[in-house]
Amino acid sequence: MNGKPQLVLDLAGVLVSNFSSTFWPAIFGESGLSFQRIREQFDEVRKDLWTGKLREGDFWIWLCNRIKWVNREEARKLLIQSLEPLPAIHSLGQWSQIADIHVLSNHCKEWLEPILDQIEPHTKSITISNQVGLSKPDIQIYHHVAQYFDDYGASHPMVLYIDDQEKNLIPAIKLGWNTLLADNKHQWLHQVEPILSGIRCEK
Known part of the structure; x- marks a missing residue:
């Protein structure tokens, strides 16, 4: 761990x-x-x-x-x-220094290949729904991602989940994850590192 x-x-x-x-x-x-x-x-x-x-x-x-x-x-x-990169993609390198990054997306992997080439070097796992036969907000796809966590099986893992749809945050909350709703003006970017620091200190 x-x-x-x-x-x-x-x-x-x-x-x-x-x-x-x-x-x-x-x-x-x-x-x-x-x-x-x-x-x-x-x-x-x-x-x-x-x-x-x-x-x-x-x-x-x-x-x-x-x-x-x-x-x-x-x-x-x-x-x-x-499918154009949003500002958050430029923060992945920095975030990967303080957190293990996992991607969880409802999408077709076939459409994402150019983007995944940019993202993959900074991530520990990438889960695309059409590759695993599950989609959000089915809680099983969240369990699928959790198997890649170092502390998988812990009752309250140090997790921050970010999505732009509130309905997709609900299963994460049920699992005891911290959540953050991504707004379309990208103000959420300023909250990521403080939240990660906070949940790390709580442990």
Whole structure:
């Protein structure tokens, strides 16, 4: 046991941008469909996509069957390009000096490869939902991440979990983890090191 706190980070909305705000408008911009309708269509397959029941390649078949003007390769390239690094990604090196970093994301690993290349050197583990067949807020995926903690099995591990969706914080709280909601103005960044220092001192 190295005595370091465990820092668990969501990916989209925390380390990289959510693709929804740029990808969907670009795809459906000329169709006349409302953004709400776009989200409703994606929500039909979101859970299966995030848990790997719907393979990444089959998602594009689904999309192209519904939206006839979509070019699969161009759309895929557009989605990957829409995943832009957020300010927190530049703090990973510093945070890794004081905490073991773990990434926990509802996503398709196939879309994240360029980003993961930047993140991986600073992390102890990376859990992408479509690779493990589980997605947040299912508490089992949190247990999956916890197996990588040095103090796995402890009743109150030194953990800080950060996500941009409150519903995903609830299972972490049930496990006794400290939590922090990531705001879209990135003010949460200033709270990370004080919280990590605090939970380390508590031990």
